Amino acid sequence: MNESKHKYESILLDIQYFGTINYINTLFQDLNIIIEQYESYQKMSFRNRCVVAGSNGMVNLSVPLEKGRGQKELMKDVRISHSANWQQQHLRTIESCYSRSPFFEFYRDGVWNLLEKPEIFLLDQNLKILEWLKKVFKFKGIISVTEKYQKSYPENIRDLRNSFLPKNQLTEAFGIKYTQVFEDRIGFVPNLSILDLLFCTGPEAVSILRDNKLTF
Secondary structure, three states: OOOHHHHOOEEEEOOOOOOEHHHHHHHHHOOEEEEOOOOEOOOOOOOOEEEEEEOOEEEEEEOOEOOOOOOOOEHHHOEEOOOOOHHHHHHHHHHHHHOOOOOHHHHHHHHHHHHHOOOOEHHHHHHHHHHHHHHHHOOOOOEEEOOOOOOOOOOOEEEOOOOOOHHHOOOOOOOOOOOOOOHHHHOOOOOOEHHHHHHHHOOHHHHHHHOOOOOO
8 A cells, every 4th residue: 555645745865876776666656856955975875876787796886076985065065076087987887787788778878968977066966867767757756955954854745865775775675576687697686776677678667666666
């Protein structure tokens, strides 16, 4: 039973870099999405990284930050480090992992465009990605950002900040099953970056997520 359609009007989330499948699944609740921008930056999260699957197992893609992962800046003030050409490394890794996938060419240009000219701030980069995903999946919710930090919110807003973390990525009970590129070698890996689902299932990803909505 999905009570969210009746109980909640909006979902409050931290922002992720090419978020996990379960994270993106929350966007299919047909609720408005509020992104927290006034939190202190949290390390050990998906804010500046995502996980994809390669021939030898899971691969982490991390966006380098100017003050490193241990900084205490507000999320809205965290700057991406451009001292190295990180986006080219991400693109090469994505191509290595997914060039054999059925829909790699279908989404390749969209991902390339997101990374070829990266933003100054991590929040802006991730919001750009999220807006692209909104177009791809055609979900109805409006995306907005917080105007200040609040520890708690009214009952009509579902607070899911820090609910989707690397430490519970593989242990979350809810997982969507589909055919992956290297499943015959490394087995099925649940809840990877949404890129994995897109490249592997293409437009069908929309119906897969709509038919497997997370319940709150």
